[in-house]
Structure formats: structure tokens, C-alpha cells
Amino acid sequence: MNLPSAMTGRRFTLILLGISASVLNCLSQVKTETRLAEEVSRSRLLSQVRDLVGFGPRIGGTSSGEKAASYIVRTFRETGYNPSVVKDPSHLTFEYKAWTLAVEEPRQLRKLIRNEWIGGFSPSVAGTSSELVYLKDVGKATKAAAVGKAILTGSSFSEKEYRRLAEYGATCILQISPRLDDAYSNWAFINDLSPSKKNPIPLFNLSYRNGESLIRALGDSEKVVIRFSTKTAIDSTRPKTVVATLDGESDKYYIVCAHGDSDSGGPGADDNASGVSTVLETARILKKLVATHQISRPRYSIKFIVWGAEIFSTESYVKLHAKELRKILGVLNLDEVGIGASRNCLYFESNDVSQNDSLMKVLDSLACEYAGKTGFWSEATTNPSQGGTDSYVFFPQYLRRLKVPEVKIPSVTIYTAAWNELKAIPQTPGWKSKAWHGPEDTVYVDYSPYYHSSLDVPERTTEKEPFNMVVAAKAVGIALVRLAW
Numbered sequence: 001m002n003l004p005s006a007m008t009g010r011r012f013t014l015i016l017l018g019i020s021a022s023v024l025n026c027l028s029q030v031k032t033e034t035r036l037a038e039e040v041s042r043s044r045l046l047s048q049v050r051d052l053v054g055f056g057p058r059i060g061g062t063s064s065g066e067k068a069a070s071y072i073v074r075t076f077r078e079t080g081y082n083p084s085v086v087k088d089p090s091h092l093t094f095e096y097k098a099w100t101l102a103v104e105e106p107r108q109l110r111k112l113i114r115n116e117w118i119g120g121f122s123p124s125v126a127g128t129s130s131e132l133v134y135l136k137d138v139g140k141a142t143k144a145a146a147v148g149k150a151i152l153t154g155s156s157f158s159e160k161e162y163r164r165l166a167e168y169g170a171t172c173i174l175q176i177s178p179r180l181d182d183a184y185s186n187w188a189f190i191n192d193l194s195p196s197k198k199n200p201i202p203l204f205n206l207s208y209r210n211g212e213s214l215i216r217a218l219g220d221s222e223k224v225v226i227r228f229s230t231k232t233a234i235d236s237t238r239p240k241t242v243v244a245t246l247d248g249e250s251d252k253y254y255i256v257c258a259h260g261d262s263d264s265g266g267p268g269a270d271d272n273a274s275g276v277s278t279v280l281e282t283a284r285i286l287k288k289l290v291a292t293h294q295i296s297r298p299r300y301s302i303k304f305i306v307w308g309a310e311i312f313s314t315e316s317y318v319k320l321h322a323k324e325l326r327k328i329l330g331v332l333n334l335d336e337v338g339i340g341a342s343r344n345c346l347y348f349e350s351n352d353v354s355q356n357d358s359l360m361k362v363l364d365s366l367a368c369e370y371a372g373k374t375g376f377w378s379e380a381t382t383n384p385s386q387g388g389t390d391s392y393v394f395f396p397q398y399l400r401r402l403k404v405p406e407v408k409i410p411s412v413t414i415y416t417a418a419w420n421e422l423k424a425i426p427q428t429p430g431w432k433s434k435a436w437h438g439p440e441d442t443v444y445v446d447y448s449p450y451y452h453s454s455l456d457v458p459e460r461t462t463e464k465e466p467f468n469m470v471v472a473a474k475a476v477g478i479a480l481v482r483l484a485w
């Protein structure tokens with residue numbers, strides 16, 4: 001019988017055609033990913049961070065936040081986008097205009113203050129000289145000890161204790177940074193006062209060593225006098241969030257985002273000018289590949305978003321889009337991709353929530369394929385939730401809190417460092433990545449010694465380890481090619 005053999009022959013041809021089509025697809029995908037990776041510009045990534053840090057802390061709604069938002073709009077426009085600016089609801093913001101802090105007496109300590117930093121929500125005060133007194137425990141302060149004095153302390157204090165010190169007549173507080181193995185010895189961890197227009201006295205954050213030097217001087221019965229002044233603005237303002245869309249065939253979309261403010265109120269090069277710069281660079285490259293027909297228009301749209309204020313602006317976005325949250329196919333949030341003190345690792349968080357499974361598998365598989373290749377990460381892993389960044393706003397329990405539909409949106413944060421010391425966290429069972437060089441059951445979360453500090457500046461972070469942003473941009477770009485096309 002001829003018929004079956006003819007059928008078999010046709011089927012064989014179809015199978016062959018099918019195989020060759022998928023091989024071609026695969027080849028063109030590899031080509032696209034290679035082109036994309038080649039296009040990532042280290043110098044652009046670095047200069048964008050320098051530019052952003054140059055504006056100041058970029059708190060959404062303040063003048064440096066406005067400058068940063070305009071810069072982001074301009075950069076999106078220059079790369080072919082038509083960005084929109086969303087004015088978020090108003091919230092209380094802090095901006096310093098100027099501040100000074102110096103030791104007046106003893107003379108030999110006059111050059112001590114170098115990398116200290118003003119605490120957020122400090123009020124404006126004219127130049128004041130005060131004798132310094134060390135209080136080990138602020139909670140035990142007496143009026144006699146505090147009146148007319150600048151208070152030096154290493155302890156944390158409550159709102160109530162702060163207000164009591166002011167009532168006793170203290171003029172300001174100098175808080176000493178915590179002692180960690182690798183952080184804050186010569187630079188200051190930035191603590192803020194509670195957001196309020198009515199805080200009575202300013203707060204300054206001191207490096208650990210300078211705190212020690214002052215305690216020693218006081219212990220030697222030396223009289224220590226400091227002089228300080230602050231000019232600040234505390235107002236209700238509206239952060240600006242910038243959105244640029246790469247249009248796809250569908251109005252369903254992926255979000256690639258980063259918080260645009262330095263949430264510590266410091267320079268924020270790693271946290272989070274690095275994330276913003278990586279969003280801008282990924283957006284530029286994908287637009288260029290589409291515009292030059294090196295890649296087709298994507299199946300799904302991609303929204304590149306720089307939040308005016310971390311969490312606050314993200315919450316506002318979710319509330320504003322409450323009726324169309326189902327259109328969001330996934331969120332890739334970049335937060336701290338500028339440094340990694342102890343490993344060269346790219347992390348993908350959160351692998352412990354079920355709606356993230358398929359997105360995490362895409363990320364983990366590309367992480368394994370490229371790990372160790374020239375120009376890529378040497379190590380990568382997914383890790384369980386740690387919280388505290390914009391990706392969490394898209395999770396069902398958070399959506400419930402915001403009283404919007406509890407849609408299951410896959411949402412991931414990509415980073416190279418978190419916190420200020422190495423943290424070991426149990427790995428989610430089943431998620432040991434082939435790209436992870438550490439133990440199977442533990443993830444060592446890398447850190448930044450400059451986390452939320454006065455020296456989270458480009459020279460210490462992004463300039464020292466420029467490859468972090470480069471590999472983050474490559475990973476996000478490749479992930480999008482696999483997800484949105």
C-alpha cells in the first residue's frame with residue numbers, strides 16, 4: 001500500500017520542517033541574546049549613576065527628586081521613548097539645603113568630622129555651639145545632664161525619649177553608627193527622625209570611630225564643644241514616577257522597575273541609582289534592537305518604571321491600576337545592583353511564593369546557561385523572600401492590604417547586595433541553582449559595607465565594581481527576550 005508510506009513521508013517532512021524551524025528560532029534567539037549582551041554599555045551605566053547621585057538624595061517630591069525625574073524623562077526620550085510622568089499622592093518629605101557639624105574644642109579634634117550625615121526630618125536651626133555629653137543609655141537621661149548639651153550616644157532611642165531630651169533642653173543628638181565587621185568605621189549609617197514638621201532638635205549620624213574618639217576625649221575629662229547648623233525643608237510633596245512603554249502586540253505587560261529615591265536620604269549610588277541606571281540601559285537596548293529590526297516587536301508590552309518614592313509610589317500605582325492588575329504578567333524589580341562585598345553573585349528573590357515559579361524557572365535557567373561565561377556573572381541563585389522592596393507590593397497579601405483585587409502577579413527583585421553584613425538564609429527546598437557555588441541548603445546573601453550610609457557613593461560602589469550593573473542589565477534583557485517575545 002502506497003498511502004501509508006506517502007503519509008509517513010509527508011509527516012517526516014513536516015517533522016523535519018518543524019525541527020528546522022525550532023532550530024532556526026533557537027539560533028535567532030541565541031543571536032538576539034548575544035546582540036543584546038554586546039550592546040550593554042558599561043560607561044553609560046556608570047555615568048548615569050554619577051549624574052543621578054549628583055542631583056542629591058532624590059527623595060520623591062523634593063527638588064533633587066524633581067531633577068532626577070526630569071533626567072530620567074530626558075534619558076527615555078533620547079532613547080526613543082515617549083515617557084509619561086505620574087504625580088503620586090502627597091506625603092511628608094525631608095530635604096536638607098545645607099548643614100554643618102564640626103568639633104570646636106579640643107583643637108586637636110577639629111578635623112574629626114568628615115563623613116558624618118544629617119538625620120532625616122531634622123529641623124532647621126541656626127549656628128549653635130554646645131558642650132558634648134555622652135549618654136550610654138538615652139532612656140536614663142536626666143534634665144541636669146541634658147540641659148544645653150549636645151547628646152552623644154550609641155544607643156537607639158524612641159520617639160518619646162527623643163522628645164524628652166528636647167524638653168530637657170538638649171540642643172542636638174549625635175548618634176554613633178553600629179560596630180560591624182566591615183561597615184561604618186569611617187562613614188555613617190544614616191538614621192532618621194520620625195517624619196514630622198515639628199521635630200524640635202536635629203540628629204547627626206557619626207561614624208563608629210569618630211564616636212569612639214569623642215567618647216575617649218570625654219573619658220579623659222576633656223571638654224568637647226561642637227558647633228552645628230541645619231537648613232532643611234519638611235513639606236508635603238508629590239513624588240514623580242516615570243513610565244516608558246515599549247509597545248507589544250498585546251496590552252498585557254511586564255514591568256521592569258527600580259525605586260528612584262535614595263531611601264536612606266544619603267547619596268544612594270548603589271541603593272538605588274544602580275537599579276535606575278540598569279532600567280534605563282535595558283530600556284535603551286531593547287528599543288534599539290526593535291527600531292533597527294534586529295528583533296521583532298514584542299508579543300507583550302514592557303513598562304519601564306522608575307518609582308518616585310520606594311514602596312509609596314508602587315502602592316499608588318497598584319491602587320491606580322486596581323481594575324487591570326491582570327494585565328501585569330510579571331515584575332522585575334532592580335534594587336542594589338552596584339556592589340557585592342564578598343561574592344560576584346546575581347540574586348533573584350523570591351523563590352518561596354508559588355506564583356513566581358515559572359518566572360523564577362526562566363531566570364534560573366538563563367542564570368545557569370550564562371554563569372561563568374566571559375562578560376557574565378560568575379555565580380547566581382534564586383533566594384527566598386526577605387522583604388523591604390518594591391516587588392513585594394505586587395504580592396496578593398500586600399494587594400489585600402491595599403484593598404485591590406488579589407491577583408497572583410509574579411514579582412521578583414534582582415540584586416547583587418542587600419543589607420550591611422553577610423546573611424545566611426535557608427534556601428527554599430528544590431531551588432538549589434546549578435549556578436550557585438555555595439551549599440545546597442543555604443544562601444549567603446551578599447552585602448554592601450556602604451548600605452544606607454554617607455559613603456554610598458559611586459567611587460566606593462558602582463565605579464569599584466562596574467560589572468554588577470552590566471550583568472544585571474544582561475540578565476534582565478535576556479529574561480525579557482524569553483518572556484515578552
Ligand SMILES: [Zn+2]
Pocket residue numbers: 259263271272335336389
Ligand atoms: Zn533599595
